[in-house]
Amino acid sequence: MMSQPIVNIANLNLKYHNKLVLQDLNWVINRKENWLLRGISGSGKTSLAKAIAGLVRFQGDIEVNFDPQSSLPPLVHYVANWYQFKDLEGQSNFYYQQRYNKQATETTATVKFELENYGKKHQLQFSEAEKLLAALGFSDLLDSTLIQLSSGEHKKLQLVSALWLKPQLLIIDQPYNGLDKLSRHKLNDLFEAITAAGTQLILISNDKELPSAVHRFAAIKTGKLVEISADEHLQEYDKEEAKSIPDFLTETPVSSAENIIRMVNVNISYGEKQVLKDISWEVKAGEKWLLQGPNGSGKSTLLSLITGDHPQAYANDLHLFGNKRGSGESIWDIKKRIGLISPELHWYFDPLATVRQSIISGFFDSSGLFREPDYTKKTQAAELISYFGLTEYQDVLLNQLPLGKQRLAFLARTIIKNPELLILDEPCQGLDQQQTQYFNKLVDELCQNGTTLIYVGHFESQLPACIEKRILLENGEVKSVENILESV
Incomplete structure (x- = not known):
């Protein structure tokens, strides 16, 4: 008897601010498959990811079948393109210069505080997070406040949290944004380890440096999902005709x-x-x-x-x-x-x-x-x-x-x-x-x-x-x- 696919999407229709971006989209993700999803900006990649994670409304069917035999949490975990955080009073309306303001750093959580709360919520061992922090060169920032972090450091915090959780299905939007070359290589090593332990990946990215565990490729074109080959993924998009600058x-x-x-x-x-x-x-x-x-x-x-x-x-x-x-x-x-x-x-x-x-x-x-x-x-x-x-x-x-x-x-x-x-x-x-x-x-x-x-x-x-x-x-x-x- 064949096992059920972990994700089965049928006739998915989804609007983004009243504009139809996904139309009668179908996608089957079988067990042990790790996918790369690409497409031009605005094609609906993020909307599709959020639909699978149950974060947005849609029409059609999305069936997620977790493995009851797996020791991993039966979760779809979506990692957004960037990290949204709040200060210790629950506010998130920061302004740009505030990250250099001493008072703002005193009202914003540290990396360690954020991770400890996350670990308690999901019943995780902090020692596991420490291994991930070390792998991504992030250990020295435990006492830094969230508002002081650069974009690459925010991305690392998102990645540490997601990899620490080890969900059965992990969807990451633009995993390499803001990361230096060494961090990208280290991240791919971590992806290899987590997939070997049973987590399935969907990476939303147009980058070409990918973990070898990612072996299926798809693109969204005119609202539909189209499977492509690894070679097609490496090809450039069609060149747009250049306009004269004003x-x-x-x-x-x-x-x-x-x-x-x-x-x-x-x-x-x-x-x-x-x-x-x-x-x-x-x-x-x-x-x-x-x-x-x-x-x-x-x-x-x-x-x-x-x-x-x-x-x-x-x-x-x-x-x-x-x-x-x-x-x-x-x-x-x-x-x-x-x-x-x-x-x-x-x-x-x-x-x-x-x-x-x-x-x-x-x-x-x-x-x-x-x-x-x-x-x-x-x-x-x-x-x-x-x-x-x-x-x-x-x-x-x-x-x-x-x-x-x-x-x-x-x-x-x-x-x-x-x-x-x-x-x-x-x-x-x-x-x-x-x-x-x-x-x-x-x-x-x-x-x-x-x-x-x-x-x-x-x-x-x-x-x-x-x-x-x-x-x-x-x-x-x-x-x-x-x-x-x-x-x-």
Whole structure:
């Protein structure tokens, strides 16, 4: 007698904010199968995962058959793309600069507190979590508060919790987002171990570095699930025809100084923990830099000094746009020269802003739109909305869009004022391969016009071609500074 499949989906129909994204979808997941699910942004991958986990409403049939003989918990556990957390008073309405605020860290749970509560809830042994923390290089962060973690560290916390639980079916949305190269390899080793112990995996990802345990591949196309081969998964999406960038972005930004950034022996500490140690770095106008380093190396803290968000900037020898920090310029004088995107800025953005309002807010460096823009600003926003293919979504709330389209709106917000300095911190998280290539090509075009660039990215294959220099951080120190030579 054949055993029942663990998941049997028949004629699934699902709407995402009144738009039908999955239509008469069928999928059978047999025992011992581990799947990779891919598809372009907005195709319905996350909606399908949430439906299997019982987190959203749908029409049709989803039958989940747990193995009664298994010692693993009879659960479908879904890991979202990013980690939603609350402070000790149950609030979750954080703002971007709050992560550098001492008072906020005092009202937010530590990693250890969060994990201990999770372990009690699911009756898990903390010693098992400690092994996972060590494997992902996360042990030193047990006493850090949740609000202090970078995007890669938040992802690791999600992964530790899920792998510790060992459910019969584990669905992970974008498991590799924000992880450095070593962490991705370690994670694949952990996936091999957990599948060998009986957990079945569904990974939602467009990445190519996968555990060998994943041996079935599917994509969502026009609302249906289509099984594909491993070779098809490795193929690129069809190239989208390039559009011309809006005229206002072809103008060279006015540089206020020869040195955009100059820092000498910068040190940042939280109590006894030193996060940045004797950092010296100079960025000249028009230079294109790649900032890299393992998770927890200090990249986010370094960027927060440049964007004016970190209060310890005043205690250091730091010049921005020709002015020493603390010499009279306000945080807004700095921000008006910078276009910024980061996972953290995205997390803490105003949930009530529409796509159009979110993009226009880039002129004012605000989290949402709180003043009426003039005609020129409205016109430039309309051009970018068209350029990024967001016209039909412009009056929709930003947080109601699929994540990839949210990121495109944020990218439009970042460049709308044609800033002197572009800081792109993991800008392509949540984008599919086609969107990533499209965006990096746009960055290359922008940077032909003299824009200064700092680009943070782990994936060497997903970088703009214009990058010419690299600074590498490790344990809060500068490990190397080098010119990136074009290969001939």
